[in-house]
Amino acid sequence: MSNLAQKRILLGITGGIAAYKSIELIRLLTKAGADVQVVLTEGAKAFVTEMTLQAISGHPVRSTLLDPNAEAGMGHIELAKWADLIVIAPASADFMARYTQGMANDLLSTLCIATESPVLIAPAMNQAMWRHPATQTNAKLLAERGVLSIGPADGAQACGDIGPGRMSEPANIFNTIAAHFQTKNIEQDLAGQHWVITAGPTMEAIDPVRYISNHSSGKMGYALASSALKRGAAVTLISGPVQCIPPKGVNLISIKSADEMLAACEQAMEKQADVFIGAAAVADFKMKIATDQKMKKKSDSDEIQLTLIKNPDIIATLVQHNRSKIIVGFAAETQNVIEYAKGKLERKGLDIIIANDVSRSDIGFNQDENQVTVITKEKTWEPAKAAKSELANQLVNFIHEHTQTN
Structure with missing residues (x-):
């Protein structure tokens, strides 16, 4: 039986x-057995009809706060108490x-304010x-108050723009809802453990204006942090610049460069951590000397030369110092994915490596879904393609089981 069977979900739809x-x-x-009631804002009525939503949900659609028929019994309060979960999709x-x-x-x-x-x-x-800074501030405030979120996704938008702002796909939202109810009953089997997780890209300064970076969104690392946190671990999340909302209760350390990330990792792991997961996409190179002033174009040349040097190898350094019982790395590759990942596992002395094919446009960087191959010295495991939140739960479970048997 689905873990959504008989769950009462109130779906709010706003204008967009x-x-x-x-x-x-x-x-x-509804196919999974959930009981869904729909609430529309006035703006949403321009995009979807009450008749369609009623036919699919099997319930009358609500949109009016002071509905005489419903308010005889303080209907809006009853609806707020009825829901096991309120989902706002889309949230404008x-x-x-x-x-x-x-x-x-x-x-x-009103329902969102009245519900517990x-x-x-x-x-x-x-x-x-x-x-916009106002929206980013609002998103962070809501997260701090315990409001859950998924997305937005990155890509082409109806207006023609390209970038973050697309609503996550229904299947991904569904998986997040299912994972929410699943984790509510999860045993706190990681209680007493300290997990250190890195996420997002690093930014290596060229000058005060320009930098070297990559397309990592940080979504996978943040999902792993959220999953470990829900299972009772104390989680330190060391993150490069991203637009993800940190889960409530995580110890967030924000950094920019690889040097800053290494220093933060070493400080976080002064006392040996139980698990370290290097999910960040750390830039391999940095400027030998980053200039203090903006580099100017030379009118007599169409070229410019930058001298780059290797960044510190964060995971290799931590392995060498034996700073964690279990060290997990990620291998983001565009070709020979498994071969390169196995080489990295052996070369750096990792316990587990998670190989990720970032050449695919449907998974990996900036996507809500991912598909990976998990490799240890003893075995290889390929979980199915899934929302990053759902995949994170599977990976945390695999890592925890590995700690129990090694």
Whole structure:
């Protein structure tokens, strides 16, 4: 039986072109046995119809705060108490702003303020709106208050822009909801353990304006941190510059360069950690000398030469110093993925390596889904393609089992 059977999910839909995806989300949830009720904002009515949503969910759709028929029994409070989980998909920038301020000027915002159940948001908006400091501040505040989130994804948008802001795909949101109910009953089997996890890219300065970096979004590392945290571990998350929202309760250390990441790792692991996971995409090279002033173009030349030197090998350094009982590395490759990963496992003396084919556009960097190969000295395991949140749960379980048998 699905762990969503008979779970009561209130789905809030706000105004945005991504609202059409919510129809598929309802279908997936009801197929898994969940009881879904839908609440629309006025803006959402421009994109989806109440009749369609009612037909798929099997319940009348609510949209009015002061509905005389429902409010005879304080209907909005009853609905807030009814839900095991409130999901807002899509969650617009406007809704996030009002929710952050604690406003209750329509039915959906009132439910979110009145409920004692968890709330999961799936942001969806133009890339500039998502990147705006106000939206980023709102996202961080909501996370600090315990609001769960998934996405947004990166890619082409309806307006023609390309960047972060797309609502996560319904299948990924569904998997996140399923994982939420699964982890609610998970034994706190990592209690007393300290996990150190790195995530995101590093940025190596060329001058005060330019830098060397890569496309890592940090989503996999943040998902691993969230999963370990839910199972009771104390988690230190050392992160390069990303737009991910850190899970509540994690010890976040923000860095930019590989040198800063190494120093943060060594400090976090002054007392031996139980598990270290190097999920960050650390730049292999940095400038031999980063200039103090912006490098200017020379009018008599179409070329410029940069002298690069190797960055410190963070994982190899930690292995050498024996700073963790179990050390897990990632191998992000575009060719000969398994071969290169096995070489890295042996060369660096790792316990586990997770090979990731970043040449594929459907997984890896900036995607909500991933597919990896997990390699140890004894065996190779290939979990199915899944949302990074779901895959993280499987990887944490594999790593924990490995610690028990080695």
